[in-house]
Amino acid sequence: MGFTDHDDAALVARWQQGDATAFAELVSRWQQPIARFLTHFLGRPDLVSDSCQEVFLRALVAGPRYRECGAFCAWLYRIAVNVARDLRRRRRHGSISLANTEIVSAAPAPDAISERREADRLVADAVATLPEPLRLVLVLRHYEEMSFEDIARTTGTPASTLKSRFAAALSTLRTRLRNLDCSPKESRS
Amino acid sequence: MNCTPIRPLLPLLSYGELPANEADAIRAHLADCAACRKELAEFQHVRAALGCPKVPVVHVDLPRLFHEAADRQARRVRRWHRAGVAVTGIAAALLLIAVLRLEIRVETQQLTLRWGAVPVQDLAQAEQVVVRADPAALAALQERVHVLDDLLHAVIIDIADRDERQAQRLARLFERLEEVRVQNGRRWSETERNVAAMHAAMLVRPPRGEKP
Numbered sequence A: 001m002g003f004t005d006h007d008d009a010a011l012v013a014r015w016q017q018g019d020a021t022a023f024a025e026l027v028s029r030w031q032q033p034i035a036r037f038l039t040h041f042l043g044r045p046d047l048v049s050d051s052c053q054e055v056f057l058r059a060l061v062a063g064p065r066y067r068e069c070g071a072f073c074a075w076l077y078r079i080a081v082n083v084a085r086d087l088r089r090r091r092r093h094g095s096i097s098l099a100n101t102e103i104v105s106a107a108p109a110p111d112a113i114s115e116r117r118e119a120d121r122l123v124a125d126a127v128a129t130l131p132e133p134l135r136l137v138l139v140l141r142h143y144e145e146m147s148f149e150d151i152a153r154t155t156g157t158p159a160s161t162l163k164s165r166f167a168a169a170l171s172t173l174r175t176r177l178r179n180l181d182c183s184p185k186e187s188r189s
Numbered sequence B: 001m002n003c004t005p006i007r008p009l010l011p012l013l014s015y016g017e018l019p020a021n022e023a024d025a026i027r028a029h030l031a032d033c034a035a036c037r038k039e040l041a042e043f044q045h046v047r048a049a050l051g052c053p054k055v056p057v058v059h060v061d062l063p064r065l066f067h068e069a070a071d072r073q074a075r076r077v078r079r080w081h082r083a084g085v086a087v088t089g090i091a092a093a094l095l096l097i098a099v100l101r102l103e104i105r106v107e108t109q110q111l112t113l114r115w116g117a118v119p120v121q122d123l124a125q126a127e128q129v130v131v132r133a134d135p136a137a138l139a140a141l142q143e144r145v146h147v148l149d150d151l152l153h154a155v156i157i158d159i160a161d162r163d164e165r166q167a168q169r170l171a172r173l174f175e176r177l178e179e180v181r182v183q184n185g186r187r188w189s190e191t192e193r194n195v196a197a198m199h200a201a202m203l204v205r206p207p208r209g210e211k212p
Helices: A006-016 A020-042 A045-065 A072-091 A110-128 A132-143 A148-155 A159-180 B003-014 B020-032 B034-050 B062-100 B123-132 B135-203
Strands: B103-107 B110-114
Touching: A006 A020, A006 A045, A006 A072, A020 A045, A020 A072, A020 A132, A020 B062, A020 B135, A045 A072, A045 B062, A072 A132, A072 A148, A110 A132, A110 A159, A110 B034, A132 A148, A132 A159, A132 B034, A148 A159, A159 B003, A159 B034, B003 B020, B003 B034, B020 B034, B062 B135
Parallel strands: none
Antiparallel strands: B103 B110
16 A cells, blocks of 8 residues: 555645545545454444544545645544544443454355354454554554555554564464464464 | 574564565574474464455445535534634623723622722722822723723634634535535436436337337
8 A cells, every 4th residue: 555646646636626526536535445444443344334434524624734745545544543543432342343244255164154253253352452552553554454664654653663563463362362262273284 | 593582573574574684584593493483373373364354335425524514614613703702702891891990899788889080079098099090000001901902803803804714615615515416416317317228228128020
């Protein structure tokens, strides 16, 4: 994922000059990536649609104050992080589940499906209960496939700190999944 | 190289996030260390277990978005307006007290509210009155009143300015909303036409003898 998209910059410029269709284009371009991020970061697919709406509403209201520097995407992700934080603060959910999220895979047998769903649920719970700074870097690196430099630009945290957090997140997950006894079986090779 | 400096780097190695020379050194160590190999395998399993869950398809409702943005803007304007009225009220009250030289005194069994110069018959307080009516103090007071007056005017002009700007922004937003509405209507009717045409093409058979 690159942060220096000239198309975005051109659309932002048109939007700031009052072209509503440019904003609509930005929304259609970014609504799915933001939805994907919120799904993993919130751990609640049922809240994603409303949260996504709120992200673009805040972007629309704050648009005139946005200074184009080739990082519209980072700005949008920052808004999404703030929306997710506000939502969590309001709801104060302890454990959050991704129970109704399915994992993409080749169609396995029904038994395998239920086993797989259970394992996925446990993995998703383990991710959702990570401390927020660790979860944020894990989601952005693993699911959004951002580089650490781009994550640093988005979060305002040094890349070296992010790498440490990412290693800590994976170590925590490794321990939790081992304790839950749902880590994938030893490789066959 | 022993295991202690290697282990914290294994999560990053499993995602290919280490520089080539560092990664090579670690791989050389892994060739001889079964414990570190096992740990790296566990991190790779965690990566595989995280998988790639399906994400709900989201469609942001643009007309609602513009409506809500306009509402928020209107609320902000109202807040500014209320704050402006409150500031103006306080300033006016202060001005009134200063200009009228309002004096409120609570004594046993009487409340005195007095403005303007102290009456002559209040001789007992003549000393104090003389002090209050000191021309230098009066001039300073008048100067302050002027400054307050100027400030008040500046605040009023600023508020009126902001109100006007906010109203203009609101009008622009409504215009944009109207454009989006019109576009949506146009697209909807076009879609309807297309669907009707498809329906006709698929379901309506041509009369016998005619080629489809």
